[in-house]
Amino acid sequence: MDVDLVVPMKHPRDGKSRLRGAVAVERHPGLVLALAADTLSAVVSAGRVRRVLLVAADPLAVGELAELGVEVEIVAEPGERSLNAAFRHGEALLKADDPGAVVGALQADLPALTAGDLTAALTEAAGRRAFVADRQGTGTTLLLAAPGEPLDPRFGPGSARQHAASGAIPLRQALPSLRSDVDTPDDLAHVRALGVGKHTAELFT
Ligand SMILES: Nc1nc2c(ncn2[C@@H]2O[C@H](COP(=O)(O)OP(=O)(O)OP(=O)(O)O)[C@@H](O)[C@H]2O)c(=O)[nH]1
Numbered sequence: 469m470d471v472d473l474v475v476p477m478k479h480p481r482d483g484k485s486r487l488r489g490a491v492a493v494e495r496h497p498g499l500v501l502a503l504a505a506d507t508l509s510a511v512v513s514a515g516r517v518r519r520v521l522l523v524a525a526d527p528l529a530v531g532e533l534a535e536l537g538v539e540v541e542i543v544a545e546p547g548e549r550s551l552n553a554a555f556r557h558g559e560a561l562l563k564a565d566d567p568g569a570v571v572g573a574l575q576a577d578l579p580a581l582t583a584g585d586l587t588a589a590l591t592e593a594a595g596r597r598a599f600v601a602d603r604q605g606t607g608t609t610l611l612l613a614a615p616g617e618p619l620d621p622r623f624g625p626g627s628a629r630q631h632a633a634s635g636a637i638p639l640r641q642a643l644p645s646l647r648s649d650v651d652t653p654d655d656l657a658h659v660r661a662l663g664v665g666k667h668t669a670e671l672f673t
């Protein structure tokens with residue numbers, strides 16, 4: 469069964485604060501948007517993905533992501549401002565439309581993501597509650613609910629351990645592009661070596 473993915477985003481001015489300084493200060497929001505644009509471009513061309521719902525702190529500030537020529541829906545985050553609340557809000561909206569929706573949570577900072585790695589992860593999960601840890605092994609880049617079960621997102625520091633404790637299966641394939649989230653300047657150097665999408669690449673030409 470195909471998955472509906474929830475992708476959260478802070479205001480691009482506020483997000484990715486650990487990356488501040490990687491580009492000139494006035495270009496920081498552009499970098500955050502470029503990371504998301506490359507993530508979403510891969511997501512919408514992946515097999516086994518039905519809908520992509522971006523839950524944004526400020527939908528207007530990320531509006532250009534809907535103009536990528538990709539099918540992404542953008543909604544505002546709920547009153548409770550937290551990452552897990554944003555995921556739960558997206559899940560509730562998707563299930564209001566289709567109570568049978570199978571929901572997943574994906575980070576917006578995967579600029580090297582390939583459609584192939586995402587589809588391979590969805591295939592390996594095969595309808596089980598599952599997650600993909602980041603390359604450091606501590607964070608989570610993708611969480612998938614089992615059909616009929618709540619997403620129960622436990623993102624935040626050490627989320628890989630939290631998701632495993634919640635019964636999610638750690639996916640074992642290499643999936644290098646799906647494990648390479650960008651939190652720090654070191655992560656940025658890593659994804660640039662791996663090969664980023666065109667939006668992020670343009671910022672460094
Ligand atoms: N809508 C929404 N998105 C969030 C919230 N907190 C984090 N996110 C998004 O979730 C994703 C993962 O968060 P992090 O990797 O910690 O990114 P971040 O908070 O932007 O980064 P730092 O400022 O460096 O901690 C990013 O795309 C964030 O924009 C929130 O409260 N609301």
Ligand SMILES: C=C(OP(=O)(O)O)C(=O)O
Nearest residue numbers: 607608623624627649651
């Ligand atoms: C919030 C998380 O992301 P990061 O480690 O990228 O900050 C997480 O992995 O749960």
